[in-house]
Amino acid sequence: MKTAASRRQFLIGSAGAAVGVGTLLGSVAAPAAAQPPVDGHDSSGHGGGINGATFRTGQVVDHAKNGFNPTDILRDFDSGATSTLPDGRVLREWDVVARDQEVEVAPGVAFPAWTFNGRIPGPTLRCRAGDRLRIRFVNDSEHPHTMHFHGIHPADMDGVPMIGRGVISPGEEFVYEFDAEPFGLHLYHCHVGPLAEHIARGMYGTFIVDPPADRPPADEMVMVMHGFNTTFDGEGNQLYAVNGIPFHYAQEPVRVRRGELVRIYLVNILEYDPINSFHLHANFFEYFPTGTRLQSAELTDTVVLGQGQRGICEVRFPNLGRYMFHAHKTEFAELGWMGFFEVVE
């Protein structure tokens, strides 16, 4: 619903008030705190008004009730159950379950989500190039779904309607089986129509195929950039986030060590907006588009990604302190896609 904003309504609808000098600072310092920030972090530098966008001061979502916490999702890599095939290759197996669940996507805002394994984004599936992969997909949702992987595989394993097994109906299951190739940073998502909605409801996740030889040791993390179109009008999003909850890493900064190599697997799966971006403050990172080459393509502090685009960022923080990262499409940043690294010894 829109409230009509005629000049007359404006004219009648507003009148009389006392002007308070210094109310700006006053209101910043006087939150109507419903819940204290978790984890003992303060939320400085993110205080509303001239100090930047934020939800109602002090409010956070109920991660326990949601069943996932973006802080845990960040470094949660699922390598599956491994065994060795007769030919000596590694077989990796996963169970992935689609469910309908209500997620508190912003403090007090319920979103009727569709999820993989009860979280947004879905589990980060990790393997090595050449592995044999078996993903047992169980559709426990009331809607038809599939798992469509980016990668190289036969048509009947592509997870799209009317090809191979096609749509997996509610209550049914299917095993996707293919080889892990090529190495790089990929993604998976549901591919049932209407496609934009099936993705935007939360059905996406990261799919990492490591190169034959390990990349250099690093503090590794996954960041999936996405949004929530809570009005379901298909026109932009009301909330933007990395790893499920807007402003989460502003309230709980990502802790990293000074001088240690940090590797960010960055994925853009934002619907309803053509591009997304990632910008790191006070630092530069090496960028490996799609992670399919071991040579950096660029030293930069900002990358722009279209839908489904992804890349690996490698960075070391030389200085202690708090460093912001956010979409440099600042509208997205102020609607939730911003956070902090906290560099400690």
Add this chain to the structure above:
Amino acid sequence: MFQKAIARTPRWAVVVAVVAAVSAGLAALAVFGASVLPDRLGPPVEEVAIERTIVSNGAFELTVRNTGPDPVTIAQVFVNDSYVTVEGGTDPIDRFGTATLRLDYPWQDGQPYLVSMLTDTGLVIEHEIAAAVATPPVDASAIGRMALLGALIGIVPVLLGMMFLPVLRRASTTATRVLLALTVGLLAFLAIDATIEGFEIAAGVAFGGVAVVVVGAALAFFALAAIDRMPRGGATGPRLALLIATGIGLHNLGEGLAVGSAFAVGELALGTALVVGFAVHNTTEGVAVIAPLTGQPVSLVRLLGLGLIAGAPAMLGTVLGATVTTPALAAFLLGLGIGAIAQVVVQITPLLRGSSGRSLDGPVIGGLAAGVLVMYLTGLLVAA
């Protein structure tokens, strides 16, 4: 047999019995009626109206009223695509209930802002602030200024218009009929103008929207009719003048309200243009008040009293408009003015009849048309 029994029963007993039967029926309907019908299938209906916007240093304060059937919870708010800290309104707002949201936002003077309220179901309710201007403080001097403004645009022009009385006294019978027709034209224009304005304000407000205007109009119409009938006698001369003054007074209440609200949000350029514009516009209202008095002597005190009845409500209106008004109240008060004017028109119409017994002859039609035109043209002088 049954009818005879009823006829023998005392009247009070019949009334009691009927009321009891109807009440029992309604109660049964309330208890059992719902159980035979299906529940509503759709999602909750979330509707709110923004009744007041106070713009202060670095903040917007919105008074939000729930105009829909279901409770509304405003979880988060963003302004021009940026989430803001919000104080107040954390609890669900029940039907017809209100909440005040204080948004921390460093707004710039004169710029437009779009306030988007994200409810707990993910719905977005938008409210546009056409141009952010600091809301003036309401103190004694501001109220005084508003009262003065009301007097300047209400009382003074009406009294000036009434000074035409000596001129009109010398007019012929036909000229008097033309004058009364002119008055009807003026009043008809005011009523239609106020109806358009009232419907515009009422669209989307709580308590029934445009029905608020209709209720106000009906109440005023019947109230004035009742007052007119109290001591028996036709509506002529001083009685009619009083009626016209009352109708115009109720109209000026609504007009003052609009002016006061416009001033409060910084939309109104106070000054010569406004005062002169209203003076010309409302002077014609003074002429309308004295139109029925051309035939008899009237004391100066009575004339002054009539002028105050017609003009002083504008003072009340400007003060209310700058302080406590809501769209629903404004719509209701405009409705009162419409109903009052309609009743006055009904009262004047018989007096338009000429010696031939016909009302719509040349002079009267000319007068009616002139009245509408004069109001339209002088209305263009007022940019409020």
